[in-house]
Amino acid sequence: MPKCLYCQQDNAPGEADCQNCGMPLPERADGASERRQRRFLWFCIGLAVFCAVMILWLPRGSFG
Numbered sequence: 001m002p003k004c005l006y007c008q009q010d011n012a013p014g015e016a017d018c019q020n021c022g023m024p025l026p027e028r029a030d031g032a033s034e035r036r037q038r039r040f041l042w043f044c045i046g047l048a049v050f051c052a053v054m055i056l057w058l059p060r061g062s063f064g
């Protein structure tokens with residue numbers, strides 16, 4: 001049962017917004033959070049690839 005972060009109101013599962021104060025609840029629909037997790041995963045992979053390329057590309061000792 002998602003609890004509102006602002007007024008501590010217990011809301012019915014599946015509600016996107018608080019029934020008491022109308023603020024968005026932390027637990028949203030499953031599809032949206034899954035899509036966000038997948039986008040975050042791809043962001044991490046891209047960042048790791050970017051770091052690997054930069055480490056290989058930059059000449060060693062340039063940071064000293």
Ligand SMILES: [Zn+2]
Pocket residue numbers: 004005006007008009018019020021022023
């Ligand atoms: Zn609330």
